[in-house]
Amino acid sequence: MELRYGLLGALAVSGVANASDTASLEDLEQRLSRLESQRQESFSSTTDWTDRVSINGFMTYGLTRHDVHQKQGSPVPVPNPGSNPDAGQRFTYLERVTDEVSHRELSRAGIQFNAEINDKTSAVVQLLARGRDNYDAEVQWAYIDYKLLPSVTWRGGRLMLPNSMHSQYLNVGYAYHWAALPSEVYDIVPFDTMDGMDLTWRFNTGTLSHELSAFYGSLDVPDNTLPATVIYKGRDYAGVNLRSRWGDLSTYLSYSHAKLTADLSPVDAALGFPTPVFATASIDDASISGTSVGFTYDNGSFMLMAERSDLDPKAWFPYRWGGYVSTGYRFGKWMPHVTWGATNSGDISSVLTNASLADDGLALSNMIRGKSWTYGLRYEVASGIDLKFEAQRFYDMSNEKYDRTGSNVNGMFSSSPAAGPLEDDHPTVYRIAVDVVF
Amino acid sequence: MKKIIYQWIAALIFILPLQVLADVVVVVAKGSPITSLSENQLRQLYLQGSGRIAGNSVKALDLPEDSSTRKEFYLAAVGKTPAQMKSYWARMIFTGRGAPPRMVSGDRAMQVMLENNPELVGYLPGNQVSSGLKVLYRLP
Numbered sequence: 001m002e003l004r005y006g007l008l009g010a011l012a013v014s015g016v017a018n019a020s021d022t023a024s025l026e027d028l029e030q031r032l033s034r035l036e037s038q039r040q041e042s043f044s045s046t047t048d049w050t051d052r053v054s055i056n057g058f059m060t061y062g063l064t065r066h067d068v069h070q071k072q073g074s075p076v077p078v079p080n081p082g083s084n085p086d087a088g089q090r091f092t093y094l095e096r097v098t099d100e101v102s103h104r105e106l107s108r109a110g111i112q113f114n115a116e117i118n119d120k121t122s123a124v125v126q127l128l129a130r131g132r133d134n135y136d137a138e139v140q141w142a143y144i145d146y147k148l149l150p151s152v153t154w155r156g157g158r159l160m161l162p163n164s165m166h167s168q169y170l171n172v173g174y175a176y177h178w179a180a181l182p183s184e185v186y187d188i189v190p191f192d193t194m195d196g197m198d199l200t201w202r203f204n205t206g207t208l209s210h211e212l213s214a215f216y217g218s219l220d221v222p223d224n225t226l227p228a229t230v231i232y233k234g235r236d237y238a239g240v241n242l243r244s245r246w247g248d249l250s251t252y253l254s255y256s257h258a259k260l261t262a263d264l265s266p267v268d269a270a271l272g273f274p275t276p277v278f279a280t281a282s283i284d285d286a287s288i289s290g291t292s293v294g295f296t297y298d299n300g301s302f303m304l305m306a307e308r309s310d311l312d313p314k315a316w317f318p319y320r321w322g323g324y325v326s327t328g329y330r331f332g333k334w335m336p337h338v339t340w341g342a343t344n345s346g347d348i349s350s351v352l353t354n355a356s357l358a359d360d361g362l363a364l365s366n367m368i369r370g371k372s373w374t375y376g377l378r379y380e381v382a383s384g385i386d387l388k389f390e391a392q393r394f395y396d397m398s399n400e401k402y403d404r405t406g407s408n409v410n411g412m413f414s415s416s417p418a419a420g421p422l423e424d425d426h427p428t429v430y431r432i433a434v435d436v437v438f
Numbered sequence: 439m440k441k442i443i444y445q446w447i448a449a450l451i452f453i454l455p456l457q458v459l460a461d462v463v464v465v466v467a468k469g470s471p472i473t474s475l476s477e478n479q480l481r482q483l484y485l486q487g488s489g490r491i492a493g494n495s496v497k498a499l500d501l502p503e504d505s506s507t508r509k510e511f512y513l514a515a516v517g518k519t520p521a522q523m524k525s526y527w528a529r530m531i532f533t534g535r536g537a538p539p540r541m542v543s544g545d546r547a548m549q550v551m552l553e554n555n556p557e558l559v560g561y562l563p564g565n566q567v568s569s570g571l572k573v574l575y576r577l578p
Contacts, residue, residue: 056531112532124534141534150490155534168533175528200535202486207478209485211535245485248517300519333521380521383503437528 052116060173062106062433064180066093068413073420084418085227091414091422093429094187095225096132104131106180106433108171110140120147128171140171140193148199156197162213162241163189164309165252165294173435177303177328177337177378179388180431183412184322184341184372185309189290191221194237211243215256223262226278228270234258234288241292248299252307254292259285260313264358281358286315303328303337316359318345318367328378339374343411345399370397370411384438390431397422461564462511464575470556472496475574480515483559485526487537491559498539499551499560505544511561514577 068091072084090098097105112126126141143157160168164185169175170192196217203210219234239256260283267278294307308323321344328337345367376390397411398421409421464480466472472491483489488497501508503520512518518526530536542548545566552560553570567573 054537058528058532110532114534114537126532141532143534145534150495160533169529172528172532175525175532204478204482209482298522300513300517300522330519330521383520383524437524 054114055111056114056438057109057111058172058174058435058437059109060107060171060433060435061103062173062179062431063101063103064097064105064429064431065101066091066097066099066413066427066429068422068424068427069099070423072414073418086414086419091410091419093413093427094183097429106173106431107131109135110171112141121145130171151202153200153202154197155200158193158195159198159215159217160193161189161191161219161256162215162239162254163192163256163290164254164292165296165307167192172437173388173433174384174386174437177326177335177388178339178374178376179390179433180392182322182324182326182339182341182372182374184324184343184370185292185307187368187412188309188311188320188322188343190223191219191232191234194219194234196237208244208246210245212240213242214238214240219258226264226267226270228266230262230264230267232283233261235261239290249295249297251296252292252294255289256291257287257289260288260315261285278358280356281316281362283315283317286313288313288315301330303330303335316356316363316366318363320345320368326374328376333380335378335380337376337378339376340371341374342371344369364407367399367408368411369399369408370394381434384436386435388431388433388435390433391428392431393426393428395426397425462507462514462561462577463564463567463573464515464559464561464577465552465567465571465573466559467552467554467556468570468572470494470572472559472574475559477515477575480575481517484512484516484539487539494557496557496559499548499558500539500541501548501561502541502544507545507561507563511577515561
């Protein structure tokens with residue numbers, strides 16, 4: 001009935017616009033019934049356009065810097081596999097953050113289009129532009145979603161990897177309480193999307209609800225941290241994960257496996273080495289596996305969360321695990337929280353004894369050890385808008401177990417062994433961020 | 439005259455708190471094949487936006503974000519605050535794992551939508567159940 005009024009209203013307006021047309025009431029009635037029947041048809045095939053396409057988005061503007069006011073050293077002359085190409089530069093945290101305020105590192109914008117094609121099929125595209133990539137947009141999600149059964153969904157296209165509990169929404173700042181996810185866990189795997197498919201089954205056991213998901217695909221990850229771009233190719237990337245929820249408690253378990261290949265010879269060419277040095281460290285079909293286990297308890301005021309992830313590449317890239325425990329309490333719109341995180345590399349003795357200079361150097365510079373305390377405050381400005389303050393203080397970053405010349409003793413701060421050790425044993429990273437979702 | 443004023447005041451004292459505390463009920467169209475709903479089914483439905491109840495596909499409807507009935511409903515049915523739900527849906531939407539219930543403009547729109555669409559499930563203040571609707575669940 002409301003629809004009829006709406007159409008009458010629309011006709012009335014068009015009548016006003018065409019005041020010269022002396023449309024009789026009969027005409028209007030006829031046009032109305034014609035329009036209504038058209039609308040009925042479009043209803044029966046699908047529904048209104050606005051019902052079928054939805055647009056959602058998220059955005060973060062953030063500032064970050066650390067407090068290490070020291071320049072990197074280079075004890076070995078260039079060119080030499082052990083030299084530091086960034087000598088004289090500022091120390092970086094995660095290769096990007098310095099002691100100068102960065103407006104880009106944390107800032108990003110994402111937009112997602114969902115189109116419902118029919119009852120069972122939809123298409124989803126999510127674009128992400130990160131400040132640290134000069135806001136060049138990249139596709140994070142692009143898939144066709146098909147309901148095989150009411151409880152089983154298949155998706156194919158580009159998907160974000162479910163490596164750890166928050167991996168698939170790691171850019172949506174509003175979805176978690178930190179200004180940045182704990183790097184101890186979320187910096188272990190240096191890639192976040194894959195091209196392939198996944199299959200998800202939702203089921204209940206008593207009052208527990210579960211989502212069991214399996215994926216299969218491949219990925220190509222360009223790495224620009226060496227003097228030449230190296231493409232890491234993951235093939236037969238497959239994994240399984242289970243999300244369960246019981247009241248205020250949810251748990252996450254995941255396992256994944258891939259075959260990794262990388263040709264490092266372009267690095268030799270870039271450095272002008274006459275004989276293969278980095279090329280000997282090329283990876284050929286190495287087996288790489290990852291696991292993650294985590295839980296979240298949140299009753300609306302008290303929150304407790306913990307997670308541990310492991311990555312085990314059977315190559316010079318060292319095995320690494322990372323974990324954190326985080327807790328917070330909501331006082332109205334304010335939520336103070338504290339997180340303890342730890343990460344460590346290990347089990348590379350076989351690499352360190354195989355006498356390849358490049359393997360040795362790469363392994364040592366990729367060995368990350370570190371612990372941190374993160375103190376944060378989140379303020380819910382309004383529904384869909386938050387403001388966050390955070391300080392993350394690192395300690396215990398020296399790989400004592402493998403403490404020999406050339407091993408990384410700076411944790412996630414300028415991991416090139418030639419940069420020299422940090423004078424401050426307790427560097428701190430500061431962050432302020434505003435997140436919105438719409 | 440005084441008596442009438444007192445009666446009015448007494449009536450207000452009794453009626454106002456009742457309106458504030460009007461319980462929230464989960465409702466569907468009178469013609470819906472669904473006759474009952476468990477606490478767990480209700481929770482699942484509002485955490486997934488849609489689902490199946492007794493073999494019927496159903497979609498959930500929401501009142502506007504600023505509605506106090508909505509806040510009361512989520513605390514009682516799902517055990518989550520509006521801010522927690524917003525964050526929850528951010529995680530679901532941007533991973534393609536679900537879409538939130540469609541939002542209607544208010545109690546009246548909720549009644550009309552439910553009356554005309556037997557596949558929809560919604561909630562209303564207990565005193566807003568119109569004749570074309572039936573109550574499936576009464577929140578404590």
